[in-house]
Amino acid sequence: xxxxxxxxxxxxxxxxxxxxxxxxxxxxxxxxxxxxxxxxxxxxxxxxxxxxxxxxxxxxxxxxxxxxxxxxxxxxxxxxxxxxxxxxxxxxxxxxxxxxxxxxxxxxxxxxxxxxxxxxxxxxxxxxxxxxxxxxxxxxxxxxxxxxxxxxxxxxxxxxxxxxxxxxxxxxxxxxxxxxxxxxxxxxxxxxxxxxxxxxxxxxxxxxxxxxxxxxxxxxxxxxxxxxxxxxxxxxxxxxxxxxxxxxxxxxx
Amino acid sequence: xxxxxxxxxxxxxxxxxxxxxxxxxxxxxxxxxxxxxxxxxxxxxxxxxxxxxxxxxxxxxxxxxxxxxxxxxxxxxxxxxxxxxxxxxxxxxxxxxxxxxxxxxxxxxxxxxxxxxxxxxxxxxxxxxxxxxxxxxxxxxxxxxxxxxxxxxxxxxxxxxxxxxxxxxxxxxxxxxxxxxxxxxxxxxxxxxxxxxxxxxxxxxxxxxxxxxxxxxxxxxxxxxxxxxxxxxxxxxxxxxxxxxxxxxxxxxxxxxxxxxxxxxxxxxxxxxxxxxxxxxxxxxxxxxxxxxxxxxxxxxxxxxxxxxxxxxxxxxxxxxxxxxxxxxxxxxx
Numbered sequence: 001x002x003x004x005x006x007x008x009x010x011x012x013x014x015x016x017x018x019x020x021x022x023x024x025x026x027x028x029x030x031x032x033x034x035x036x037x038x039x040x041x042x043x044x045x046x047x048x049x050x051x052x053x054x055x056x057x058x059x060x061x062x063x064x065x066x067x068x069x070x071x072x073x074x075x076x077x078x079x080x081x082x083x084x085x086x087x088x089x090x091x092x093x094x095x096x097x098x099x100x101x102x103x104x105x106x107x108x109x110x111x112x113x114x115x116x117x118x119x120x121x122x123x124x125x126x127x128x129x130x131x132x133x134x135x136x137x138x139x140x141x142x143x144x145x146x147x148x149x150x151x152x153x154x155x156x157x158x159x160x161x162x163x164x165x166x167x168x169x170x171x172x173x174x175x176x177x178x179x180x181x182x183x184x185x186x187x188x189x190x191x192x193x194x195x196x197x198x199x200x201x202x203x204x205x206x207x208x209x210x211x212x213x214x215x216x217x218x219x220x221x222x223x224x225x226x227x228x229x230x231x232x233x234x235x236x237x238x239x240x241x242x243x244x245x246x247x248x249x250x251x252x253x
Numbered sequence: 254x255x256x257x258x259x260x261x262x263x264x265x266x267x268x269x270x271x272x273x274x275x276x277x278x279x280x281x282x283x284x285x286x287x288x289x290x291x292x293x294x295x296x297x298x299x300x301x302x303x304x305x306x307x308x309x310x311x312x313x314x315x316x317x318x319x320x321x322x323x324x325x326x327x328x329x330x331x332x333x334x335x336x337x338x339x340x341x342x343x344x345x346x347x348x349x350x351x352x353x354x355x356x357x358x359x360x361x362x363x364x365x366x367x368x369x370x371x372x373x374x375x376x377x378x379x380x381x382x383x384x385x386x387x388x389x390x391x392x393x394x395x396x397x398x399x400x401x402x403x404x405x406x407x408x409x410x411x412x413x414x415x416x417x418x419x420x421x422x423x424x425x426x427x428x429x430x431x432x433x434x435x436x437x438x439x440x441x442x443x444x445x446x447x448x449x450x451x452x453x454x455x456x457x458x459x460x461x462x463x464x465x466x467x468x469x470x471x472x473x474x475x476x477x478x479x480x481x482x483x484x485x486x487x488x489x490x491x492x493x494x495x496x497x498x499x500x501x502x503x504x505x506x507x508x509x510x511x512x513x514x515x516x517x518x519x520x521x522x523x524x525x526x527x528x529x530x531x532x533x534x535x536x537x538x539x540x541x542x543x544x545x546x547x548x549x550x551x552x553x554x555x556x557x558x559x560x561x562x563x564x565x566x567x568x569x570x571x572x573x574x575x576x577x578x579x580x581x582x583x584x585x586x587x
Contacts, residue, residue, distance in 0.1 A: 104397045104500045104502070105502075106500075106501070107501065107502065107503050107504060107523065107524035107525070108524050108525070110502075110503070110524070110525060111525040162576045162577075163576070163577070165572065165576060166569075166572045166573045166576050166577055169568065169569060169572045170569060170573075173565045173568065173569055176565070177562075177565065178525075180558075181525050181526075181527065182524055182525050183536070184359070184527070184534060184536040184538075184551045184553045185553070186558075186561060187337070188284055188288075189279055189284045189287035189288045189291065190284045191279075191280040191281075191283070191284070194276045194277070194279045194280040194287065195276070195277070195280050197272075197276045198273050198276040198277050198280070201269055201272055201273040201276065202273060204269055205266060205269045205270060205273065208262065208265055208266050208269060209266060211262070212259075212262050212263075212266070239280070
């Protein structure tokens with residue numbers, strides 16, 4: 001199912017580039033439907049919300065379609081075709097890299113906070129990935145067509161980060177509250193916690209820099225957004241996969 | 254922006270970037286060292302500077318006070334920082350010096366089943382006493398069902414067999430079949446005269462094991478024992494390496510707080526469900542892996558916690574209000 005979803009997303013992306021938006025949209029929707037089915041099947045199979053390990057997290061990240069639609073229709077932000085590619089990219093590790101063997105929830109993960117804490121993080125990560133794409137467009141000096149009624153990349157980046165940042169904050173705070181319940185401390189200085197804080201601080205820095213200079217240095221604004229995504233990738237992947245960062249979040253590997 | 258405000262903004266940006274790099278550095282050195290690193294003097298100066306900067310920002314930028322959502326975000330950060338400093342080891346020492354409040358910051362208690370204790374072993378191995386006793390009525394470990402018997406051949410073939418008594422599993426035409434005869438909680442061998450007897454000992458102890466019978470394709474049977482605590486144990490003549498695996502689903506300590514010879518509180522604590530009493534939180538931390546006879550509780554002072562949680566609420570409400578709600582409300586109004 002994951003391979004089919006990847007194929008559908010890639011076909012949707014190529015079709016959109018070939019200026020066949022309707023076919024692209026249908027394929028994108030098909031890929032999304034398959035990803036939702038795969039996620040639902042996994043849920044049924046493991047008998048808990050499948051957000052325990054990197055395989056399940058990346059499977060969930062693959063359900064990007066509603067985020068694309070929300071941003072395009074409600075916030076006038078483009079990147080619809082790029083979202084198809086992002087969908088394929090995030091499903092790739094689930095299909096080819098991570099171990100899909102089901103695992104039972106250890107006692108620490110049996111909490112009402114398990115789903116909201118991880119779900120808000122996943123949503124914020126996918127939103128920040130969209131912001132990064134807009135930031136790259138800004139650096140490449142590319143924008144939407146005039147007839148599309150979409151925001152230029154710099155304000156689009158800002159609008160996306162404004163949407164994703166509260167989720168990032170909620171994720172951090174819920175994680176801290178959960179840490180207090182499970183481990184006795186709301187801040188354990190664990191590598192995963194510190195990298196999450198670092199990601200959050202990059203966006204705090206972005207907001208303060210943009211408040212100081214507005215759109216005077218759009219390239220630097222974009223670089224902040226890209227640095228935020230780099231910190232998120234490290235938080236999500238490097239911390240769990242590298243032996244450099246042993247910590248309390250090792251069950252996510 | 255006037256000069257003072259610009260200066261405050263630059264300092265804010267510098268402190269944010271510095272904290273960003275400190276976080277990354279902390280991630281590389283590991284949780285234990287990072288924890289001791291942040292309580293060193295230069296870092297105490299940094300936290301104080303950050304707190305001072307936030308207060309200065311509220312004084313200098315009128316908008317941060319007049320716009321409630323911005324006030325919530327920034328004062329939320331002040332609450333989190335102040336609460337954490339108040340809750341720290343240094344904060345507890347300060348409270349003892351200034352107000353005579355002598356509380357244990359954090360420590361551990363080891364209590365045997367049926368016993369009560371009020372002694373807490375601190376991180377520096379000192380022992381301090383709580384003003385009440387904690388009694389362990391019972392300690393339980395629960396496991397997911399089914400447990401599994403894992404069998405591996407030297408050439409890498411493997412099977413994961415659910416532990417169900419008297420069910421036979423085929424290992425293929427060359428290897429025969431395997432049958433789980435019995436599961437033990439506390440495997441023991443007793444010797445009476447010349448007889449060896451294998452029993453599941455009801456006395457305190459913890460030695461989970463399986464009695465497994467192999468039948469070769471020729472019909473020869475052999476009985477083997479697989480121990481949970483010695484995974485992969487095998488004899489040189491064995492064709493297989495076996496492990497008995499059970500996954501823990503929960504640890505439960507049934508606790509009672511005794512104060513002035515009366516039961517003041519009672520709770521079954523599990524991971525994620527601590528007991529809160531008398532200014533302390535009691536967590537399920539560890540247990541007796543040899544015999545399951547005692548539990549290890551972590552005792553943590555609740556000083557400053559309300560302030561930190563208030564800061565969390567303020568920060569979240571402020572951020573959501575500032576970045577989401579005001580836009581949604583203005584769109585609805587239009």
